[in-house]
Amino acid sequence: MQPQFIGSHPAADLLNTAFEPQGQHVEIIGDGKALLEWLQVSGLLDAEQIARLSRKLGAKGLDAAAAEVRKLREWARAWLMRWRSAPGRDYSAEIATLNKTLANLSVRHEVTRTKEGLERVANYQIDTVEELLALLASQVADLVTEEDPSLLKSCAGDGCTLWFLDRTKAHRRLFCSAAGCGNRAKVAAFRERQREG
Numbered sequence: 001m002q003p004q005f006i007g008s009h010p011a012a013d014l015l016n017t018a019f020e021p022q023g024q025h026v027e028i029i030g031d032g033k034a035l036l037e038w039l040q041v042s043g044l045l046d047a048e049q050i051a052r053l054s055r056k057l058g059a060k061g062l063d064a065a066a067a068e069v070r071k072l073r074e075w076a077r078a079w080l081m082r083w084r085s086a087p088g089r090d091y092s093a094e095i096a097t098l099n100k101t102l103a104n105l106s107v108r109h110e111v112t113r114t115k116e117g118l119e120r121v122a123n124y125q126i127d128t129v130e131e132l133l134a135l136l137a138s139q140v141a142d143l144v145t146e147e148d149p150s151l152l153k154s155c156a157g158d159g160c161t162l163w164f165l166d167r168t169k170a171h172r173r174l175f176c177s178a179a180g181c182g183n184r185a186k187v188a189a190f191r192e193r194q195r196e197g
């Protein structure tokens with residue numbers, strides 16, 4: 001199964017690395033190799049960062065990192081589900097956990113030469129599992145600080161468990177994808193009408 005990038009937000013895409021189409025459990029980041037692939041396709045890390053992380057952690061370390069990422073994801077899922085249904089509640093315990101993880105975020109500043117002249121760029125330094133978890137936690141932090149909780153939605157498709165942030169103007173997005181679940185729902189409704197007619 002291919003990773004799904006239909007979340008319209010990196011935190012939703014993280015949740016979607018585990019899903020249950022028709023009740024069948026799919027795990028996208030089952031091991032270290034799968035984790036690196038997902039990080040690359042998601043665009044969260046560039047090729048150079050991935051190569052360095054891979055070198056620093058080694059195969060065993062990457063497998064352990066994948067397990068930590070899955071743990072963070074399920075923690076985030078549980079909190080985000082509560083957050084979207086009861087956004088006004090006091091989440092100090094969750095915020096403290098998030099902040100503890102965020103504390104490991106480290107940024108490396110570099111001056112590089114571009115066509116326009118010298119430019120200062122800030123790159124996340126991702127050399128350890130803690131720094132990787134902090135990067136993912138910062139996506140969760142972006143979601144809870146910048147987005148409307150009611151717009152974090154699950155796909156209305158039958159048997160689909162994917163999540164997305166509804167960025168449509170009218171806030172009427174129902175499906176993970178119009179071509180997938182949206183189309184299946186349309187066909188099902190059509191058949192239903194035919195049966196009734």
Ligand SMILES: [Zn+2]
Nearest residue numbers: 155160176181
């Ligand atoms: Zn769907």
